[in-house]
Amino acid sequence: MTTAEADIATVLATYFDGLYHSETQRLRAVFHPKAIYACATDGSLLHLTMDEYFPVVDKRPSPASRNEPRRDRIVSVDFAGPVTAIARVECAIGPKFFTDLLTLVRLDGRWQIISKVFHYDLQDAA
DSSP states (O other), X not given: OOHHHHHHHHHHHHHHHHHHHTOHHHHHHHEEEEEEEEEOXXXXXXXXXXXXXXXXXXXXXXXXXXXXXXXXXXXXEEEEETTEEEEEEEEEETTEEEEEEEEEEEETTEEEEEEEEEXXXXXXXX
16 A cells, blocks of 8 residues: 555545544544535436535444444545545445445645545435
């Protein structure tokens, strides 16, 4: 594993931890302040800034508080150059199973998520 791959894996681990524990402090550490959040799963565009997204996370009961099993993994990381990458990851929160496409940029000496575009499927509770 290269240093860049290891650094991105660390960012993604923090991302997964932030989602699982609904801790925006962790998420703020990995998202660029100007990052975007977008989804069109239901047929309309949901587009949020980080200032709009973080309060949603703050209000959501965490999967950890509901003792949900962790279901997160890195599917792939592809590099477009030395400072640009895209990670395909999967995770679950409640009945939703997410496929996230996270674009990362290396700025100020660290990798940061600049966009999160995702799709989700509803999973059976059983």
